[in-house]
Amino acid sequence: MGKIDNASGVEAPSRRDRLRAETTREITAIALRQMAEAGPGAISLRGIAREMGMTARAIYSYFPTRDDLITALIGGIGASLAEALQTATRAVPDTDPGGRLVAWGQGLRDWALAHPEGFRLFYGHPVPGYRPPDDGPVDRTARRVCRQLTQLVAEVWLSGRNGEVEAGSWSDLHPDYVAKIQEDLPDVPPAAAALALRVWGRMHGLVALEIEGHIHPVALNPAALHHAEMLDLVRSLGVAPIVPDTPA
Known part of the structure; x- marks a missing residue:
């Protein structure tokens, strides 16, 4: 002891x-x-x-087994990412939902650049023969990150609509995804959940391109490019974030 x-x-x-x-x-x-x-x-x-x-x-x-190692590895990576994203978001006041979403996107890029192999393993590079356990640490950490982003997108979207919610439908989303959203975030409407997937595509896509080395040959300042994309993304939701036009 x-x-x-x-x-x-x-x-x-x-x-x-x-x-x-x-x-x-x-x-x-x-x-x-x-x-x-x-x-x-x-x-x-x-x-x-x-x-x-x-x-x-x-x-x-x-x-x-090797799979036990990979499961622990991905679970730890996901927990690290979720903590980093939560820390970045908490640095922005609740009164600035757009700024909080920008901070989440910036936190994703910062973490990915600091942990490129972790980002690849968690998001893009499948390990041959590996299958994560159902409801294991891999699923739980991925779900935690998804929950963070969906909540933020819903807050920004509702802010831009002055709280008015359109009906929307869950029918276009995978039933498993719908079940998780309804369990984790019962107040989030289907239109906001669907929008979160589109937001994720823009956030993840640009970071993945940079991690895989596709941005540097075409952009002199990847940080500025990413920041501009985050601002445009939030403004497309009808909200003007209270953040500088250029990254610090």
């Missing part, structure tokens, strides 16, 4: 727990590097064990 921290009253992690957490971080860091160097199919527990000087049996005590 760990010792009690007198200041907080919380049991401090034992030396064994600290070593296990450190080893787990090293394993996941090497897995991301494997992916960066040779693609997602290169993630290998045995390769990681060799690099760390561990036996296969030892590393399997951390992650019994």
